[in-house]
Amino acid sequence: MSKVLKNLKYASSHEWIKVEGNVGIIGISDYAQDSLGNIVFLDVPEVGDVFNKGDEFGVLESVKAASDLYLPVGGEVIDVNLELVDSPELLNESAYDNWILKISIADLSELDDLLTAEEYEAETK
Amino acid sequence: MKKTILYDEHVKRGGSIVEFGGYLMPIQYQGIPFEHDAVRNNLGVFDCSHMGEILIEGRDALLFADYIVTSNIGELNDMRMLYGFILYPDGGIVDDLMVYKYNSEKILLVVNAANTIKDYKYIISKFHNMKFNCTVTNVSATMSQLALQGPKAADYLQNLVDINLDDMIMYDFLEMKINNIIFLVSRSGYTGEDGFEIYGSNNDILELFIKLADDGVTLCGLGARDTLRFEAGLPLYGHEISESINPLESGLSFALAFEKDFFGKDVLLEIKKNKLKRKEVGLELIGRGIPRNGYLIYKNNKEIGYVTTGYMIPNTKNSYAVALIDNAYYEKNGIVEVLIHNKHVQARIRSKRFITNKYKK
Numbered sequence: 001m002s003k004v005l006k007n008l009k010y011a012s013s014h015e016w017i018k019v020e021g022n023v024g025i026i027g028i029s030d031y032a033q034d035s036l037g038n039i040v041f042l043d044v045p046e047v048g049d050v051f052n053k054g055d056e057f058g059v060l061e062s063v064k065a066a067s068d069l070y071l072p073v074g075g076e077v078i079d080v081n082l083e084l085v086d087s088p089e090l091l092n093e094s095a096y097d098n099w100i101l102k103i104s105i106a107d108l109s110e111l112d113d114l115l116t117a118e119e120y121e122a123e124t125k
Numbered sequence: 126m127k128k129t130i131l132y133d134e135h136v137k138r139g140g141s142i143v144e145f146g147g148y149l150m151p152i153q154y155q156g157i158p159f160e161h162d163a164v165r166n167n168l169g170v171f172d173c174s175h176m177g178e179i180l181i182e183g184r185d186a187l188l189f190a191d192y193i194v195t196s197n198i199g200e201l202n203d204m205r206m207l208y209g210f211i212l213y214p215d216g217g218i219v220d221d222l223m224v225y226k227y228n229s230e231k232i233l234l235v236v237n238a239a240n241t242i243k244d245y246k247y248i249i250s251k252f253h254n255m256k257f258n259c260t261v262t263n264v265s266a267t268m269s270q271l272a273l274q275g276p277k278a279a280d281y282l283q284n285l286v287d288i289n290l291d292d293m294i295m296y297d298f299l300e301m302k303i304n305n306i307i308f309l310v311s312r313s314g315y316t317g318e319d320g321f322e323i324y325g326s327n328n329d330i331l332e333l334f335i336k337l338a339d340d341g342v343t344l345c346g347l348g349a350r351d352t353l354r355f356e357a358g359l360p361l362y363g364h365e366i367s368e369s370i371n372p373l374e375s376g377l378s379f380a381l382a383f384e385k386d387f388f389g390k391d392v393l394l395e396i397k398k399n400k401l402k403r404k405e406v407g408l409e410l411i412g413r414g415i416p417r418n419g420y421l422i423y424k425n426n427k428e429i430g431y432v433t434t435g436y437m438i439p440n441t442k443n444s445y446a447v448a449l450i451d452n453a454y455y456e457k458n459g460i461v462e463v464l465i466h467n468k469h470v471q472a473r474i475r476s477k478r479f480i481t482n483k484y485k486k
Contacts, residue, residue: 037141037153037156037157037348038156038157038158038439040158040415040437040439041413041414041415041437043413043414043466059466061415061437063157063158063348063352063436063437063439064152064157064348066415066417066466
């Protein structure tokens with residue numbers, strides 16, 4: 001049974017977002033890390049890159065497969081977790097303690113389209 | 126979808142099940158990096174019961190096998206094994222296989238799971254009307270197989286058998302008792318490590334697997350089997366070799382015995398007369414990324430080939446690939462580019478063997 005944290009919002013593509021003011025902290029769900037298996041590679045964008053909601057912003061790869069990462073809401077990248085780029089296997093240990101990037105959210109109303117913890121839990125049952 | 130006799134054990138013991146070659150097989154148990162390292166440094170066991178076994182028996186068994194297989198079975202001693210190919214008339218590969226020569230009247234071919242029926246039909250329809258006095262039987266359903274692989278494999282198995290395993294070198298095989306049950310055991314494998322492939326009846330293999338698992342031997346899935354064989358430079362049918370990739374292009378001419386007659390020899394000699402159009406090479410990534418099957422290779426913005434298999438080797442940051450490229454662009458240690466997620470990533474041409482194999486000599 002994969003873990004779902006209550007205070008986060010989720011995308012159907014298995015990213016989570018935590019909102020602090022207009023900053024969005026983004027990672028992948030426990031369900032996503034478990035489905036991927038042993039994660040060995042993470043590719044992230046650069047600070048300053050701007051994306052729309054739903055854009056591919058990076059790639060996460062396990063030994064066997066590559067999986068694209070999609071941005072739950074649009075915005076500008078303000079920080080990336082370089083430690084995680086060096087040690088992506090940390091995502092297998094704890095998907096929620098290891099954020100991938102932070103963005104400055106362009107339009108807070110886009111958060112309304114995301115899933116609540118309860119909805120995400122139901123979707124990944 | 127077919128299951129091996131070990132299917133329930135795989136599920137019970139935590140294997141993640143996927144479809145492979147028409148079978149439901151474990152891709153992994155505890156994780157590919159864990160299993161990969163267990164085999165490189167210690168010991169692991171794989172269910173290989175999906176592999177196909179085709180038995181050739183009778184007065185002309187040797188003549189027949191030596192004609193349909195590219196490598197020299199005639200020169201091979203009894204109770205020895207050999208790697209070879211069965212070819213299409215155009216030199217493409219029907220399958221790669223291990224040949225077990227009991228004697229000139231009994232030869233066992235071990236073939237890829239997904240190809241078993243195709244191979245059997247091809248052999249029967251194409252060659253069996255040629256007045257060879259022998260029978261060809263697909264015995265796959267009655268045989269199961271385990272592969273016990275790793276530097277500790279011999280020490281572990283020695284405790285269960287009554288013969289001295291030191292007397293067996295790579296590609297020897299014998300019938301021997303393991304825990305008082307007779308199995309066919311060869312010193313061989315598909316990992317680049319020392320190890321054994323063990324064949325028996327379905328129920329005997331089930332009992333043996335339970336014993337190994339209860340003893341704590343690391344259970345390994347097809348995921349680690351693939352990363353291990355790739356790192357060791359061993360080809361996989363459908364990737365490095367196929368009906369459209371001949372053994373010359375894939376650099377496996379060691380298994381072509383041109384000194385004897387075999388089906389497909391003439392067409393390969395014809396192909397050899399001209400410079401080969403394609404060549405299989407190893408690649409070491411210089412930039413970041415993981416090259417995967419089908420990714421395109423470029424040189425000076427021209428597409429020159431594709432990746433047949435690629436991985437970031439488990440527990441390392443080293444990304445390697447085998448690629449089939451236009452031979453005109455081959456250059457020792459040359460730099461090419463792999464297109465990875467819309468980025469051109471530099472890679473250096475190198476040998477296809479990424480480790481030193483540790484076979485028992």
